[in-house]
Amino acid sequence: xxxxxxxxxxxxxxxxxxxxxxxxxxxxxxxxxxxxxxxxxxxxxxxxxxxxxxxxxxxxxxxxxxxxxxxxxxxxxxxxxxxxxxxxxxxxxxxxxxxxxxxxxxxxxxxxxxxxxxxxxxxxxxxxxxxxxxxxxxxxxxxxxxxxxxxxxxxxxxxxxxxxxxxxxxxxxxxxxxxxxxxxxxxxxxxxxxxxxxxxxxxxxxxxxxxxxxxxxxxxxxxxxxxxxxxxxxxxxxxxxxxxxxxxxxxxxxxxxxxxxxxxxxxxx
Numbered sequence: 586x587x588x589x590x591x592x593x594x595x596x597x598x599x600x601x602x603x604x605x606x607x608x609x610x611x612x613x614x615x616x617x618x619x620x621x622x623x624x625x626x627x628x629x630x631x632x633x634x635x636x637x638x639x640x641x642x643x644x645x646x647x648x649x650x651x652x653x654x655x656x657x658x659x660x661x662x663x664x665x666x667x668x669x670x671x672x673x674x675x676x677x678x679x680x681x682x683x684x685x686x687x688x689x690x691x692x693x694x695x696x697x698x699x700x701x702x703x704x705x706x707x708x709x710x711x712x713x714x715x716x717x718x719x720x721x722x723x724x725x726x727x728x729x730x731x732x733x734x735x736x737x738x739x740x741x742x743x744x745x746x747x748x749x750x751x752x753x754x755x756x757x758x759x760x761x762x763x764x765x766x767x768x769x770x771x772x773x774x775x776x777x778x779x780x781x782x783x784x785x786x787x788x789x790x791x792x793x794x795x796x797x798x799x800x801x802x803x804x805x806x807x808x809x810x811x812x813x814x815x816x817x818x819x820x821x822x823x824x825x826x827x828x829x830x831x832x833x834x835x836x837x838x839x840x841x842x843x844x845x846x847x848x849x850x851x852x853x854x
């Protein structure tokens with residue numbers, strides 16, 4: 586019988602703690618072995634009731650696990666990613682937007698025998714986008730609409746002195762490519778980043794971000810024009826109570842991704 590793959594989770598917030606609980610309940614072929622968090626005492630308390638509490642370690646020490654899941658603030662993304670990749674591990678980022686300006690990590694992974702696996706379950710249709718990208722694609726666009734509070738604190742808004750708390754009707758606050766969107770909204774455009782990586786790249790993938798008081802869900806509409814297909818897809822993700830910038834489906838997306846690493850039957854991404 587094959588030995589279970591060990592999993593380490595960086596961050597025990599809105600994403601990481603939900604994922605940790607699911608793994609502790611049991612996923613065939615996987616074992617939650619370690620976690621890291623900014624507040625170790627709080628992290629220890631959060632996992633105290635687990636059947637098999639993981640060790641609370643530093644970000645770098647997570648690299649002892651077979652799989653390292655990043656569910657931490659973007660500021661520590663490179664530290665977590667570099668340690669996992671240099672150790673030749675499977676690295677699963679939730680902050681996909683933080684990967685776009687750090688594509689050197691892909692070359693580092695190639696050199697070290699590591700893998701970077703981007704979970705895509707929070708966004709429908711990426712299998713179709715990836716298939717279309719094997720041929721000629723004219724354009725890929727994504728329009729993201731979020732309640733204003735879900736965009737608060739984004740560097741682009743602060744730099745341009747845009748106060749989303751004062752917005753009373755749907756307002757477009759950004760238009761540009763996925764690379765620029767990832768830098769300006771690092772906590773908000775992981776969906777756009779995943780779309781760019783699946784399709785025609787961050788420079789050609791166009792993004793619009795709207796602050797919309799009229800929506801209660803993080804809404805993404807994707808349009809693809811290709812030689813083989815025309816795609817229009819909309820997804821409405823329920824925001825997490827702990828962090829309105831992320832959707833409740835995000836930890837489930839990562840869980841589905843991890844389950845696919847050991848499943849005998851795997852359907853799609």
